[in-house]
Amino acid sequence: MLVGLAVIALGFILMAGGGSDDPNVFNEEIYNFRRIRLAPTLVLIGLGIQIYAIFAKPKK
Numbered sequence: 001m002l003v004g005l006a007v008i009a010l011g012f013i014l015m016a017g018g019g020s021d022d023p024n025v026f027n028e029e030i031y032n033f034r035r036i037r038l039a040p041t042l043v044l045i046g047l048g049i050q051i052y053a054i055f056a057k058p059k060k
Helices: 002-015 033-055
Strands: none
Touching: 002 033
16 A cells, blocks of 8 residues: 555656746646646556455455
């Protein structure tokens, strides 16, 4: 489960930033590959790992 949490945390960290310091200036960096595709994919993969970790039977 810790691996899943780490992947989810990494996804949210990659989503952070990209805003503009000046509210009157639009920053196109918000729409780059890292924030639109990579970070949400990592969050979904992390959730999948978490679901698997919850439902997997422990080995004896």
